[in-house]
Amino acid sequence: MTGSQPLKYKAEPADRLLVEPLDAITLIYQRRSGITHMVAEPVPEILTAMGSDVLDANAVAIRLASQFELNDAEAIHIVAARLEEMAALGLVERVHA
Amino acid sequence: MKRDAMLLVDALRDPSGITELDADxxxxxxxxxxxxxxxxxxxxxxxxxxxxGAVANILGEARINAEYQRRSALWEADCARRALAGYPGKVVLMKGTAYAAAGLKASEGRHIGDLDIMVARDDLPQVEAALLAAGWEWVKSDPYDDAYYRDHMHELPPLIHKERDRMIDVHHTILPLTARPKPDAVAMLEDAVALENGLYVLSPRDMVIHSAAHLFADGELDGGLRNLWDIHCLLAEFGDESFWQMLKSRAEHHQLWPAVYRAGRLAHRLYGTEIAKDWQRRNRWDNWYAKRLTARDDWGRGTRKFIRLIFYIRSHWLRMPPLMLARHLWVKWRKPV
Amino acid sequence: MHEFRVQVGPAAFRIGSAWKRPLDQLAELYRDYPVPEVPDYSVRLKAVSFWRRFIRPSVAINGDYMLPDAAPLPLVQGLLAAEMAMNLQMALGWRRHLLLHASAVEKNGRAVIMTGASGSGKSTLAAMLGCRGWRLMGDEFVLLDPVTGELAPFPRLISLKNEAIGAMQAMALDGRFGPLMTGTPKGNIRHLVPARDAIRSMAEPAQPALLLFPSFGFEPAVREISLSEVFMRLTQASTNYVALGERGFTTLTRFIKTVPARAIDYRDGQEAEALVDRLWSELA
Known part of the structure; x- marks a missing residue:
């Protein structure tokens, strides 16, 4: 965590997920694990924005900027925290250089 | 009608025979x-x-269940892989999860329970710390049990993941340290084969040897027909002319040739597994093993209580020297339930 | 060992027992149900130990699926032990439908499903409506077909508890009740055989049309519930949602998106029936 390189992540491929928006909550069924995740904004948006690319929090925040009116510093902070939570769930994976 | 689990053995060995079955x-x-x-x-x-039709429904349900167990097992292995991404040593999957991850026939439809992995003994503290940091926690908090595991067993006390509620057993060798055979765990790790995702499985020889050791040394031959089916599938998949001699010398190196030899003979006898010609010998004790393995009635209940008892005492004897066994049982009895 | 077999909806059971009496009681109560050839599940009632077969006899439950800590019951509650064991096989073993811990009644091919914690009265409500123009589909488990989205009936014996026993005795026919069992882990229990039409049509599915979350003991009220809350509560009410994997997910999401859901509060059967009738005509 203390390295100079920012952590990079890769999202679970879209064809391995079933996404079902309900209300404020979106259901994400992950085929590999059989687990249903109940998530709120901006988790589904992060997955869509990442596509199949390997990105750090900063790059994801830039891609999300068009959708969310947040200032840069705040956005990176939020996205970084969500990415770590998503990594713990296995929805994204940390990519080790 | 067959009175014991030879009915099950025969259905596995030659499925076409089921046309003769009536409802009972x-x-x-x-x-x-x-x-x-x-x-x-x-x-x-x-x-x-x-x-x-009624049978088709039940078998369909069993397929759904096997699919579920396979999915959960592979995911749990993947969770361990991610938790141990920073650990430089080999993480070797074992038993059912290994068969599934390596795409082996033994995994087809197989029941898979807890996740079993093996790592180098010296690395246990590092692996333990990484798993604890990723959300696993100790199942037991009893200091006697804990000390017992650490001193005498071939694994850490079991850990359970607090969110997924799944257990992981971290081994550093394949038999309890108190068992008489002393397998060469270092050589097993050295020969382990890498999977695409960075996890490992045992080499074919060691996989068979572990499976045989597991059949006889762990437990009282409970679930023995399942373990023997694993061995049948592994031998059918790996066993060519050159394999038998390699398997024998490797098993001798691990001090587990008697277990492998007996497992091979029993698989041949019950499931018709092809084994090396000169292994196909009669052994007086094999009859007892076969009787014990097939001791079930038409309700699925265990039968042949006397044979079971012999195997129960024998199995504890195999795992622990007698004095230690006495001490272990004493502590277990004394403890309030 | 004595043996009894029974088919309830799509599930077939074989029950073995060291004693004859609980099986005679089952045979009497399940007299209108079919007898299957190949059972889906086997259940055994056995003595806790050899001597306990005769002295203060005590029934241990055994079966294809077991809980390690299931406490034994006294022999006079053997019928209850058998029923509990059959429920356990369904809860732990069934994979052909998405199984919800809920009750259901049907009218004109369409069903109301009621789910909630124990004490919500879902079982008693279904039993009552089953005597008042609805067909009882099940008082304990609701089975959703992953392919058609329809509900398969599972009309096992209705298990009445405590106050519900008296209430139903006033409503249902004589000769359809099992023995009164007092002092069980859940208080007094008495089984009721579902009405004949519920048994006769136990192979006929229904389209789910209304989902209710009843709460007993409050002023009559109706509340909307968000889809995400409905989803969460139904996954908690299902014992096999996770095991069914993707099939479970698609079945449940289709269900919650097509079936209107409401929470209802009520203080007695009349209030509940009025609320169900009102919501049925408004929503279903």
């Missing part, structure tokens, strides 16, 4: 298969064959 025969077969945790395997072996 099916009822008995399904109950025995469930009791031996082989229903998913039976379902796979019988797929494509014509069976009565």
């Amino acid at each position: 025969g099916w009822t008995a077969l399904l109950a025995m298969a469930r009791a031996e945790q082989l229903l998913g395997t039976v379902a796979r072996r019988l797929s494509g064959l014509s069976v009565p």
